[in-house]
Amino acid sequence: MYILVINAGSSSLKYQLFDMPSDKPLCTGLIERIGTNEAFIKHKILTAEPAQTIERKGSIADHTAGLQQVLQLLLDPDTGLIHSVDEIKAVGHRVVHGGERFASATLITPAVKETIRALFPLAPLHNPINYQCIDIAEHTFPNAQQIAVFDTAFHQTMPQYAFRYALPESLYTKDGIRVYGFHGTSHKYVSEQAAVWLGKPDAKLISIHLGNGCSMTAVRAGQSIDTSMGFSPLAGLVMGTRSGDVDPAIIFHLMSTGYSPDDVNTLLNKQSGMQGLTGQSDMRDIRKALEAGDRAAALALDIYAYRIRKYIGAYAAVLNGLDALIFTAGVGENDTAMREQVCDGLDFLNINLDSEKNSIHSAGIREINRSDSAVKILVIPTNEELEIANQSYAVLSAN
Numbered sequence: 547m548y549i550l551v552i553n554a555g556s557s558s559l560k561y562q563l564f565d566m567p568s569d570k571p572l573c574t575g576l577i578e579r580i581g582t583n584e585a586f587i588k589h590k591i592l593t594a595e596p597a598q599t600i601e602r603k604g605s606i607a608d609h610t611a612g613l614q615q616v617l618q619l620l621l622d623p624d625t626g627l628i629h630s631v632d633e634i635k636a637v638g639h640r641v642v643h644g645g646e647r648f649a650s651a652t653l654i655t656p657a658v659k660e661t662i663r664a665l666f667p668l669a670p671l672h673n674p675i676n677y678q679c680i681d682i683a684e685h686t687f688p689n690a691q692q693i694a695v696f697d698t699a700f701h702q703t704m705p706q707y708a709f710r711y712a713l714p715e716s717l718y719t720k721d722g723i724r725v726y727g728f729h730g731t732s733h734k735y736v737s738e739q740a741a742v743w744l745g746k747p748d749a750k751l752i753s754i755h756l757g758n759g760c761s762m763t764a765v766r767a768g769q770s771i772d773t774s775m776g777f778s779p780l781a782g783l784v785m786g787t788r789s790g791d792v793d794p795a796i797i798f799h800l801m802s803t804g805y806s807p808d809d810v811n812t813l814l815n816k817q818s819g820m821q822g823l824t825g826q827s828d829m830r831d832i833r834k835a836l837e838a839g840d841r842a843a844a845l846a847l848d849i850y851a852y853r854i855r856k857y858i859g860a861y862a863a864v865l866n867g868l869d870a871l872i873f874t875a876g877v878g879e880n881d882t883a884m885r886e887q888v889c890d891g892l893d894f895l896n897i898n899l900d901s902e903k904n905s906i907h908s909a910g911i912r913e914i915n916r917s918d919s920a921v922k923i924l925v926i927p928t929n930e931e932l933e934i935a936n937q938s939y940a941v942l943s944a945n
């Protein structure tokens with residue numbers, strides 16, 4: 547059975563076509579820098595021998611335009627993997643915010659769509675895009691089942707003392723103001739891989755997802771017990787364009803100087819983080835700036851790494867011990883220097899990185915700690931699409 551998975555992030559769209567239940571990927575693709583004139587699509591056909599890659603560069607205005615190009619590639623008379631839309635039996639969608647309603651994946655009904663829409667204000671960079679992708683997929687594949695897999699679901703195991711803010715109770719009970727946490731599909735996937743790698747189902751883990759959005763999760767025995775994003779994906783670590791943690795009083799101060807609520811929202815979500823500190827949000831560009839001697843880039847990288855180290859300390863305390871740190875997502879998997887900087891000076895926690903192992907790139911799971919390090923340091927490529935395909939298949943099997 548063919549399941550198409552659509553993973554729309556804030557600036558990218560990733561997709562994979564799987565033959566389920568064998569987990570076999572037939573094609574995989576990525577669109578990056580959506581919303582710019584330098585967008586590009588990389589579409590890899592894995593059934594060809596050797597694998598064939600089709601690349602296109604140019605302007606892609608938004609996720610809708612991007613997804614339409616993906617559908618053309620899938621249905622292309624020469625290189626397409628499907629000849630009729632009905633070959634795809636289900637479409638699994640990443641949906642970032644599921645509120646408290648969804649602790650697991652679900653079939654998309656009009657009521658589910660309405661809930662996703664009601665959560666737009668809480669995930670303004672994500673839920674509207676996820677909703678658009680669902681609309682397009684329903685239209686393009688009218689006979690396929692549509693399934694939503696939520697970033698928030700994995701974090702529904704957090705204890706109340708971790709997910710509640712110190713605010714009047716009615717703001718939680720009536721208005722749903724609490725920590726939800728995000729990137730749950732990725733944290734779940736890599737923490738399960740780590741537990742298998744360690745041979746320890748009850749492992750104490752800190753999962754560090756560093757993409758455009760960045761978050762960390764403390765995982766004990768396969769369950770999320772705390773996470774760095776909060777009510778929205780704006781809290782916690784320094785990100786590509788998001789500030790992460792700031793003193794809320796800054797917001798009132800800005801508003802007293804003439805910022806509107808919308809201005810502050812745009813400032814913190816789109817003009818802050820690495821973008822605000824350096825003028826660029828993509829870590830590869832920031833690394834180039836650093837090489838060229840840019841002092842703002844050096845400081846921004848220090849702030850980015852320092853924030854991660856603070857959360858490692860906090861989560862080691864919350865877990866009362868630590869078996870492994872996991873680095874994942876674009877920056878976590880690829881940025882050797884950032885992993886080195888994060889782990890430097892954590893030897894009191896028995897976290898000891900091996901610089902040589904850290905600098906070797908290879909596919910699959912890698913252990914980059916010294917052999918005498920009590921805490922393992924793992925690089926685990928995330929695969930949110932595979933996790934979404936598996937959860938979607940499970941939903942279909944149960945219905």
Ligand SMILES: Nc1ncnc2c1ncn2[C@@H]1O[C@H](COP(=O)(O)OP(=O)(O)O)[C@@H](O)[C@H]1O
Nearest residue numbers: 555558757758759828829830875876877880881
């Ligand atoms: N080789 C690399 N070195 C450093 N950063 C990288 C590298 N490859 C990708 N990245 C960074 O990873 C980030 C994107 O990560 P990704 O997980 O794809 O994000 P998202 O899913 O949020 O779009 C970008 O900041 C990009 O610069």
Ligand SMILES: CC(=O)OP(=O)(O)O
Nearest residue numbers: 555556728758759779
């Ligand atoms: C929730 C979130 O921040 O997602 P992304 O990293 O894909 O923007």
Ligand SMILES: [Mg+2]
Nearest residue numbers: 555757758875
């Ligand atoms: Mg992502």
